[in-house]
Amino acid sequence: MTSVEEGRPRPLLARASRRWVRLLPWAVAFVLSVALLPTTIVVLTADYGLGGGLASALAVAQAAPLLLAVVHPLRAWYVIFTADVAGALALLTVDFEARLLWPFPPMGIVGYIGLCLALGLRERRRTLLLVWLATAAANVGLGFAAPHAFGAKGLLLTILGGVALLLGGVLRERHEVQRRLAEQETISEAERGRRTLLEERARIARELHDVVAHHMSVITVQADTAEYRLAALPPDVREEFTSIAATARESLGEMRRLLGVLRNEEAHGELVPQPGLPQIAQLVEATARTVGPVEFSPCDAEVPEAVGLSAYRIVQEALSNVVRHAPGAATRVSLSVSAPVADGGDRLTVLVVNGPPPKPSAAPLEVGGTGHGLVGMRERVRIIGGTLDAGPLPDGGFRIAARLPMTETDSP
Known part of the structure; x- marks a missing residue:
């Protein structure tokens, strides 16, 4: 004292x-x-x-x-x-x-x-x-x-x-x-929050590594094979394609050296192709078998891989929260494309809304939460230039709404 x-x-x-x-x-x-x-x-x-x-x-x-x-x-x-x-x-x-x-x-x-x-x-x-x-x-x-x-x-x-x-x-x-x-x-709680944020950033970096590496590989292959696919290329154009291929190959190598250290050698599951919008339907179906019927409104729009992956992870985390905190609650998952906004371009809207858990339901798996899932969502949305709105509803449910750009944007 x-x-x-x-x-x-x-x-x-x-x-x-x-x-x-x-x-x-x-x-x-x-x-x-x-x-x-x-x-x-x-x-x-x-x-x-x-x-x-x-x-x-x-x-x-x-x-x-x-x-x-x-x-x-x-x-x-x-x-x-x-x-x-x-x-x-x-x-x-x-x-x-x-x-x-x-x-x-x-x-x-x-x-x-x-x-x-x-x-x-x-x-x-x-x-x-x-x-x-x-x-x-x-x-x-x-x-x-x-x-x-x-x-x-x-x-x-x-x-x-x-x-x-x-x-x-x-x-x-x-x-x-x-x-x-x-x-x-x-101090421990602040460190846990910071560690969760860093882990989520590392995970996003690994996923973006896969996405960017795929595109860079395509650029390299197309530039290398252009002279064989396109007849009678002028020498200066052939040299330009060769330069593009060399630059893309060098950039790919640098990116792998910088971001490859984020991979866990034991995490073999992350070497498979990353999920996107088409896999959300499977995710919703698997969740419905666990917590009950889930209303799903799909979207067939073409989106960049990073945007599709972010949408999948947001829905995945939101449905996981429903399973943990409100088992048996009525849930709705909606994917839609909104009209262009002031800063240009369409937006993919990801909406996950669940009601309060039914009265005669089993006790939730977790009474309280750390909020680390929302931290990961906000970080993922921020990196691709989107916005996230999450919060409780008056009836006891919860709503998560994310608006993701339909085109590639620089992270803020």
């Missing part, structure tokens, strides 16, 4: 989320000061027989610094500890009854316990140990000068002060452990 901002100590419990908890140390310190100040004066004068002026000075020195203890408990301890020892020595100058506590009257013990609790909430173990040793040494040392029999009652300040220091230290360390755990959980 130590708290220092820009070199200035903050009050005890200043980081608490609730306002009444933040005000609690001030309230306790105020109540103790107001209650102990007049009580100490009355007891020291009426019961112990100390002079009014000296009793008032000791009362102020022992009670007022409790307000300082909310922000600077160690500084307050120096003042109060000195005042308590001075008060014990002052009582040696008067004749008081043996039944009264000495060297520290009850009011001083109560204030000192509150001070020790504040010290425990702020200071480290070494400081707390030194405070307790100083308290014990002063208590035992004064015992040798006791005007009456010195017994266990005379050590109350040492015993109760030690308990308060221990309690405050335990509470402080428990708070520190909880704070560090919360910080670590926050």
Whole structure:
């Protein structure tokens, strides 16, 4: 519960989320000061027989610094500890009854316990140990000068002060452990999200590698065979085709060297042709056998391989979410081509909508989600220059709508 901002100590419990908890140390310190100040004066004068002026000075020195203890408990301890020892020595100058506590009257013990609790909430173990040793040494040392029999009652300040220091230290360390755990959980969640994003980018890069490699290979083959397929090519045109083939082959090699490291040698399944729009029907049919009927509106439009692959992955992730979170819910998958937009070109609209799960259904496979699937969708859509809108519906369902460009675009 130590708290220092820009070199200035903050009050005890200043980081608490609730306002009444933040005000609690001030309230306790105020109540103790107001209650102990007049009580100490009355007891020291009426019961112990100390002079009014000296009793008032000791009362102020022992009670007022409790307000300082909310922000600077160690500084307050120096003042109060000195005042308590001075008060014990002052009582040696008067004749008081043996039944009264000495060297520290009850009011001083109560204030000192509150001070020790504040010290425990702020200071480290070494400081707390030194405070307790100083308290014990002063208590035992004064015992040798006791005007009456010195017994266990005379050590109350040492015993109760030690308990308060221990309690405050335990509470402080428990708070520190909880704070560090919360910080670590926050860092871990951020790292998990970043790792998921990087994994999805790597997966997209591998898939785009396959798509681009296919096109580059076609360009290379067509350029290499042009002189055999086309009769009577002029020499300069033949040299141009040869240059195109060489450039395409070199670019293909560079791309494979840069992106080939993203392939997992054990992931043999990724070496097969990547799915596109035609395979979505099979995906919907397989999902329908798992969660129930799925309404599907196909689209036969010709789209780039990267767009078709992205549409397939979006539908795949959306249907997986239905299986995990809303088994048995009515689901609709729609593929359509929208009219040209302001930035030019038609858009492929991918729409996946599911209703709330039916009441008498099995429990969902997952109660909560991490949102990593949506992160992957947004990253995939962003790379090909599309847009994604995803969110819950008022009836408890969920809607995912993606608009993908029908032509190749540069990633933002």
